[in-house]
Amino acid sequence: MSTAKQRIVIIGATSAIAEHCARLWVADAAVDLSLIGRDPGKLEAVAADLRVRSPQSLIRIHGAEAAGFVDPLAVRQLVDSIVAEGAVDRVLIAHGSLPDQSACQTDLTAANEALVVNGISPALFAEAFAGHLQTVGRGTLAIIGSVAGDRGRKSNYVYGAAKGLVARYAQGLQHRLAGSGVKVVLIKPGPTATPMTAHLGQQGARLASVEEVAQAMVDGIAKGKPVVYAPARWALIMMVIRHLPAFVFNRMDI
Amino acid sequence: MVAVGSWGRLGSWEHQIRTLSHRSRVAGLLHDTQPGIAHGMGRSYGDVCLNPGGMLWLTRGLDRFISLDQDSGRLVCEAGVLLRDIQRLVIPRGWALPVTPGTQLVTVGGAIANDVHGKNHHAAGSFGDHVRRIELQRTDGSDIECGPELRPDWFRATVGGLGLTGVITIAEIQLRRVVGPWLLAETVPYQSLDEFFRLADDSELDWEHTVSWIDCLAPAGGRGLFMRARNTDAGLRPAPRSRALAMPFVPPVSLVNKLSLRPFNLAYYNIGKRRAGSHIVHYEPFFYPLDNVRDWNRMYGPRGFFQYQCVVPRAVGRDAVQAILGQIAGAGAGSFLAVLKTFGERAAPGMLSFPQPGVTLALDFPNQGTRTRQLFERLDVIVGEAGGRLYPAKDARMPRALFEAGYPRLAEFLPHRDPGISSAMSRRLMGS
Numbered sequence: 212m213s214t215a216k217q218r219i220v221i222i223g224a225t226s227a228i229a230e231h232c233a234r235l236w237v238a239d240a241a242v243d244l245s246l247i248g249r250d251p252g253k254l255e256a257v258a259a260d261l262r263v264r265s266p267q268s269l270i271r272i273h274g275a276e277a278a279g280f281v282d283p284l285a286v287r288q289l290v291d292s293i294v295a296e297g298a299v300d301r302v303l304i305a306h307g308s309l310p311d312q313s314a315c316q317t318d319l320t321a322a323n324e325a326l327v328v329n330g331i332s333p334a335l336f337a338e339a340f341a342g343h344l345q346t347v348g349r350g351t352l353a354i355i356g357s358v359a360g361d362r363g364r365k366s367n368y369v370y371g372a373a374k375g376l377v378a379r380y381a382q383g384l385q386h387r388l389a390g391s392g393v394k395v396v397l398i399k400p401g402p403t404a405t406p407m408t409a410h411l412g413q414q415g416a417r418l419a420s421v422e423e424v425a426q427a428m429v430d431g432i433a434k435g436k437p438v439v440y441a442p443a444r445w446a447l448i449m450m451v452i453r454h455l456p457a458f459v460f461n462r463m464d465i
Numbered sequence: 466m467v468a469v470g471s472w473g474r475l476g477s478w479e480h481q482i483r484t485l486s487h488r489s490r491v492a493g494l495l496h497d498t499q500p501g502i503a504h505g506m507g508r509s510y511g512d513v514c515l516n517p518g519g520m521l522w523l524t525r526g527l528d529r530f531i532s533l534d535q536d537s538g539r540l541v542c543e544a545g546v547l548l549r550d551i552q553r554l555v556i557p558r559g560w561a562l563p564v565t566p567g568t569q570l571v572t573v574g575g576a577i578a579n580d581v582h583g584k585n586h587h588a589a590g591s592f593g594d595h596v597r598r599i600e601l602q603r604t605d606g607s608d609i610e611c612g613p614e615l616r617p618d619w620f621r622a623t624v625g626g627l628g629l630t631g632v633i634t635i636a637e638i639q640l641r642r643v644v645g646p647w648l649l650a651e652t653v654p655y656q657s658l659d660e661f662f663r664l665a666d667d668s669e670l671d672w673e674h675t676v677s678w679i680d681c682l683a684p685a686g687g688r689g690l691f692m693r694a695r696n697t698d699a700g701l702r703p704a705p706r707s708r709a710l711a712m713p714f715v716p717p718v719s720l721v722n723k724l725s726l727r728p729f730n731l732a733y734y735n736i737g738k739r740r741a742g743s744h745i746v747h748y749e750p751f752f753y754p755l756d757n758v759r760d761w762n763r764m765y766g767p768r769g770f771f772q773y774q775c776v777v778p779r780a781v782g783r784d785a786v787q788a789i790l791g792q793i794a795g796a797g798a799g800s801f802l803a804v805l806k807t808f809g810e811r812a813a814p815g816m817l818s819f820p821q822p823g824v825t826l827a828l829d830f831p832n833q834g835t836r837t838r839q840l841f842e843r844l845d846v847i848v849g850e851a852g853g854r855l856y857p858a859k860d861a862r863m864p865r866a867l868f869e870a871g872y873p874r875l876a877e878f879l880p881h882r883d884p885g886i887s888s889a890m891s892r893r894l895m896g897s
Contacts, residue, residue, distance in 0.1 A: 227486065227526065252489040260529035264554065 216243040216269065218299050222336050223306025224272075225253040228355070228403060231425035232303060232432075233261055241267035245293055248306075249277050271296075280306060280332045290339035298347050301432065302340045304333045304354045315369040322369050330373030334380040337395075341384050344393040353396040353432045354381050358440070360399065361449045364465050374399075385437055394435035400424050401445035469521060473510040474762055474769030475832060475861055478517035486526030488543055488634050495522065495604045495632060500887040503632045505545060505572030509579060510772045511861030512889035513627050519887065522632060524574050530554070531635065538640035539597070544574030544633040549756075551638075556748070560640040561696075563595045569753050574633040579858035580625030580818040584674035584694075584752070587809035591820050593624030595639045601631035604885025612637075613814070622881035625815025627857055629891055630881045647699035648674070648751050650692060651743040654734070658687040658783050662824075665807040668693045674751075678737070679805045680730045681790050681828070689805065690737040699745045707749065711759035719766035719831035726799040733801075765831045771861060773841060774819075774827035776808060777853035782824035785851040789826060789844055796840045800828040816874040819856045827859070838862060857890060868894045 219236060221229050224246035236242055244261065248254045254272045261270045273293065279285040293299070310325035337354050344350040359367055360374030381397035388395055404418035424441045431439030440446040455463075470477035483498065485491050495501070501520030515521075527545035534540075538560045540551065549569035551562055566581040575581075577599065582591040589595070598612040601623060609631060611619035623630045651672075655661050661677060668675050672693035679689035721729075755761050762770070777785040786805065793799060804827040813820045830837050845867050848855065854871025855863045869875060879895070887897060 225487070250487075250489075253487050256488065256529055256531075259531055263530035263533045266535075 216241055217301060218243045218245075218297055219301045219303070220245045220247065220293055220299050220340075221303045221305060222247045222333075223304070224248045225250060225257055226305050226307070227421045228400060228424055228428070229303060229305035230257050230260075231421050232305075232429055233257070234264060235425055235429045237261050237265035237268045237270075241265055243269045243271075243297070245271045245273060245296070247273045247275055247289070247293070249275055249280070281327050283335055286332070286335045287339055290336065290343070294340075294343045299340070299343065299350055301351045302344075302353065303432070304336045304340075304352075306333065307355065309367075310370055312365075312367045312369055325369045326373045326376075328373075329370055330376035333377050337377075337380060337384060341388065341393070341395075345388060345391055348392040350392075351394045351396060351432055351435055352384070353398060353428070355398050355400065356381065358399050358401050358445050358449050362453050362460075366465060396432050396436060396439060398428050398431065398439045398441055399445065399449070400428070400441045401448070469504070469507065469515065471510060471512065471514055471861075472508050472762055473771060473832075473861055474765065475511070475771070476769070478515060480516060480519065480521045482521045482523055484523045484526050485545070485632070488527055488529075491527070491602045491632060491634055492606055492608070495602060495885065496606055498604075498885075500604075500885050502886055502888040502891075503544075503574060503578070503628045505575040506547070506570055508568060508571045508575065510859045511857075512893065513579065513857055513860075514575070515889045516887060517889055524572060524632070527574075527634060533558075538642065539637060540640055541598075541635065541637045542573060543635055544577075545572050547572060548576060552748070555640055556643060556646050559642060559644070561643040561748075563589050563639065563641040564592045565752055566592075567753065568756050569749075570756055573636050573638070574628075577624055577633055577636060578626060578628040580813065580815045580820070581858065582808070582820050584676040584692075584806065586820055587669050587675065587807060588673045589641075590809065590811055591625075591813055591815075591818060593814035593818060595641075596620075596624060596636055596814075597639055598635075598637035599623055599633055600635035602634050603631045603883050605883075608634075619881060621814060621816050622878050623815070625813070625818035626878065626881070627817065627890060628888065629883065629886050631883045631886070643696050644698040645696075645700075646704065646748050647697055647702070648694040648746050648748055649697040649699075649743060650694035650746045650751055652737055652741045653691040653693070654738045654741055655689055655691050656687070658786060661687065661689060661691060661805060662783060662807070664691045669807075669809075671695070675806065677805045678733070679790075679803045679826075680734050681793055681803045682727055682730050682799050683734075687787070687790070688734060690734065690741075694746070694751055697745065705747050705750065707757050709759065710757060712761055712763040715763045716766050719768070719770070720764045721770070721801050721829070721831050723797065723799070726801060729801055730799070765829075768832040768834075770832055771830050771837060771841070772827060772856075772859035773830065773844060774825060774856040774859045775844070775848045775853050776819065776821055776823050776825040776856075777848060777851040778821070778823040779807070781851045782807075785847055785853065786824060786826055788847045789828075792840065792843050792847065793828070796836070796843075798830060798837070798840055800830060802829045803827070816878040817857070817872050819854065819858070821854070823853070825856075827856075857894075860890070863894070865894050865896075 225248040251274045258270045307329045315322035356377045357374035359371040360378045384395045403424045427441035466479040468477040502516045504521040524545040527543035529543045531541040576592045580593045601609040674694040677691040810822045
């Protein structure tokens with residue numbers, strides 16, 4: 212007997228972390244997967260790869276204009292159109308872009324863009340999906356935050372503030388949807404070796420592999436954990452960072 | 466800048482790095498840089514994948530499959546895909562890579578650029594023999610599509626071309642049919658080189674895979690274990706639970722040393738001899754015994770190690786191998802991962818491909834500085850006089866004259882180089 216395929220939606224599907232989550236999901240079972248991204252060429256390449264890995268899966272792609280990620284009406288329309296194709300079991304909101312902190316400090320346009328893309332946009336997508344999931348009373352909504360959202364640091368507080376917004380938003384959704392059958396999972400990846408952080412590798416930072424981060428995420432999402440640090444060791448590191456008294460923290464060059 | 470080394474751990478050097486992650490963006494990332502070289506898993510042992518002070522283009526992000534025709538076994542994929550990922554994808558579907566080296570943790574691009582070979586060379590040739598199409602990105606922004614029939618000169622320059630003709634972005638590979646992941650394997654102890662050659666000749670017809678471990682410390686020389694295997698239908702049985710081992714730290718001195726080698730080799734030979742006979746084995750432990758020991762290259766200590774792999778023509782093969790083993794014994798050196806294998810009688814696909822008809826011997830030596838290099842100079846003489854050559858993928862030190870003598874098609878290759886590509890090896894062996 213065959214059961215219906217799980218329907219999964221990934222926003223920002225061309226990011227390395229999202230792509231590796233998708234690979235793990237299709238390796239586990241045939242799924243009905245919708246990939247949403249801005250670059251049609253990249254999306255098509257990601258989709259073709261997943262089709263080879265899992266010929267039984269249904270892989271659909273939805274291109275979206277750049278503006279479609281930040282304009283509230285466009286976000287609503289995009290989410291409604293995806294849900295109209297069938298009820299969704301799992302959503303991963305994964306888009307974002309690591310800004311240049313020092314550029315943001317001198318150029319408010321850059322700061323604004325970083326806050327919108329990394330904070331407001333994921334929150335709008337989460338809000339739009341939450342309503343649909345609540346209606347059917349099941350499903351998992353996973354949102355990628357960041358360890359950077361746990362405490363503001365001089366080296367990247369613009370990104371950190373945006374991810375902090377995502378964290379608080381996810382927390383609110385968890386409160387609202389408690390007992391509804393819908394799970395909201397906030398994922399906080401530590402620094403990961405992806406194209407987005409290629410320049411950090413050059414500075415000698417120790418980065419987790421994208422495979423390792425994706426595995427931790429997929430496991431956490433399957434369990435429906437409210438907060439997933441990926442890899443798990445960052446839970447401890449960030450607990451220490453969050454609790455450092457300001458007179459110590461402010462002397463640290465991080 | 467970031468410090469990058471290669472598998473031999475002879476050092477690490479500062480490089481600029483750029484990550485290639487989407488094939489549509491590669492042209493732009495190669496364009497406006499200083500000369501660089503593609504770098505995949507860094508599993509080559511010497512300097513073919515290094516460019517100290519310069520640029521490395523990391524290809525691991527180009528790791529997407531593009532298509533797989535289940536009926537014909539044609540696989541198209543990006544160049545940063547690992548051989549492991551191909552094997553795990555296609556073997557359950559009744560296909561396999563036709564040629565695979567002793568580690569599956571290498572990229573397709575690296576396998577082509579070094580034209581790697583495996584235990585079935587006598588039956589299947591080298592990796593490049595099964596590549597049907599390559600897409601090559603040049604640093605001037607142009608791209609070249611080539612294959613055995615399409616622009617064959619570019620194809621033959623790129624297969625085994627050490628990454629110097631452009632960055633390989635996409636490859637099409639003809640897979641071969643298999644009846645599952647199992648092999649029927651047989652281990653036969655041998656007592657002399659003559660016996661090794663007899664076994665090799667007798668096995669070629671019926672056994673797709675042949676290889677041997679040779680105990681280079683045995684008094685008479687030439688004692689070893691001959692292993693042969695072929696794909697077999699062993700039905701459905703559970704894949705072995707591989708117990709992943711790791712070398713968790715770099716020991717202060719090489720664990721492979723004068724004191725350890727003799728007992729290592731004695732034990733390895735005798736355990737192998739006791740287990741002689743045939744058995745069913747999963748392809749992963751048979752083809753990739755060391756992949757299960759993460760960071761095994763650390764066991765040679767902080768100074769790293771060299772591999773010395775040569776091929777010499779069959780007519781002089783026995784004498785040359787005997788002479789090499791004699792030199793090693795005379796130097797009081799020794800090797801643990803010593804591998805002896807016959808290559809088939811076939812022309813290699815690439816202008817700079819390593820395999821040629823004859824016998825190949827691969828040896829590992831902890832880096833002991835001048836002593837080790839002096840031993841290599843004596844081995845070079847033997848290889849040169851035998852009309853043999855060394856394997857660039859494993860090399861960190863061969864003299865330019867030996868390279869030029871061993872690779873007579875070099876002049877034909879050079880016009881295909883991309884002027885925006887340079888590696889430590891290309892500067893050492895080709896002057897630029």
